[in-house]
Amino acid sequence: MNRIILIGFFAFSTFVFSQKKGATDLTPFVNPFIGTDGTGHTFPGACLPFGMVQPSPDNVNIGWDYTSGYQYKNPEIIGFSQTHLSGTGINDLGDVLLFPFVDNKTSNFKTTYYKESEKASPGFYTVMLKDSIKVSLTATERVAFNRFQYPSKKAKLLVDIQHGLRFLTDSLVLNSKVTIENNKTISGYCHNKNWVERKYFFTLIFDTPFSNAIELPKNLKDKAPRYILDF
Numbered sequence: 001m002n003r004i005i006l007i008g009f010f011a012f013s014t015f016v017f018s019q020k021k022g023a024t025d026l027t028p029f030v031n032p033f034i035g036t037d038g039t040g041h042t043f044p045g046a047c048l049p050f051g052m053v054q055p056s057p058d059n060v061n062i063g064w065d066y067t068s069g070y071q072y073k074n075p076e077i078i079g080f081s082q083t084h085l086s087g088t089g090i091n092d093l094g095d096v097l098l099f100p101f102v103d104n105k106t107s108n109f110k111t112t113y114y115k116e117s118e119k120a121s122p123g124f125y126t127v128m129l130k131d132s133i134k135v136s137l138t139a140t141e142r143v144a145f146n147r148f149q150y151p152s153k154k155a156k157l158l159v160d161i162q163h164g165l166r167f168l169t170d171s172l173v174l175n176s177k178v179t180i181e182n183n184k185t186i187s188g189y190c191h192n193k194n195w196v197e198r199k200y201f202f203t204l205i206f207d208t209p210f211s212n213a214i215e216l217p218k219n220l221k222d223k224a225p226r227y228i229l230d231f
Contacts, residue, residue, distance in 0.1 A: 036071065037072040044072075052083075061078065067085065095163075097163035112129075156230055173222070184209050
């Protein structure tokens with residue numbers, strides 16, 4: 001029996017949409033993978049123009065080659081964070097990493113994936129991980145949707161608030177406060193300093209309740225929690 005988990009990452013709670021009637025649809029001509037190899041510093045994930053969220057895969061979270069978290073030829077994924085910069089040439093964002101898995105690991109969170117399964121189009125990204133977890137990402141202006149389809153009833157998820165895309169800094173989180181509201185909601189804020197100093201506030205809402213939440217031990221300089229959720 002498959003287990004499907006849908007997660008909404010809310011950066012704000014108001015939605016405004018507009019579209020001109022009769023406008024020509026140019027989205028079939030867009031290739032989100034353009035610029036994701038070498039030093040193009042772009043990402044293939046989902047976003048809207050002027051949107052606040054950009055869910056996308058991360059291969060590595062440190063170094064100039066990974067200012068957007070992603071390199072097309074990298075065979076591994078360490079998770080899916082909810083905000084990304086495109087084409088800046090400097091590291092930042094990469095807020096709230098989600099990593100779905102099925103084994104009992106408590107560290108070394110990464111996986112290979114089937115490259116031929118990786119697809120991206122405007123506002124949508126999908127990939128199949130090596131343990132047959134299908135990931136689908138999309139976004140509105142202020143909400144990132146992460147859908148994880150597990151191959152069996154056993155389903156685990158890393159929620160990493162400490163994660164961020166950085167250049168040389170050991171830890172970019174200055175302080176944070178995260179609350180598990182109930183078995184379907186996690187909320188909080190982070191105060192980060194990397195390229196710029198900033199605060200972000202978030203709410204994670206799960207369509208499937210988690211049965212257990214374990215906070216992982218912090219590293220010496222960590223200022224934000226990481227949780228493993230069981231479903």
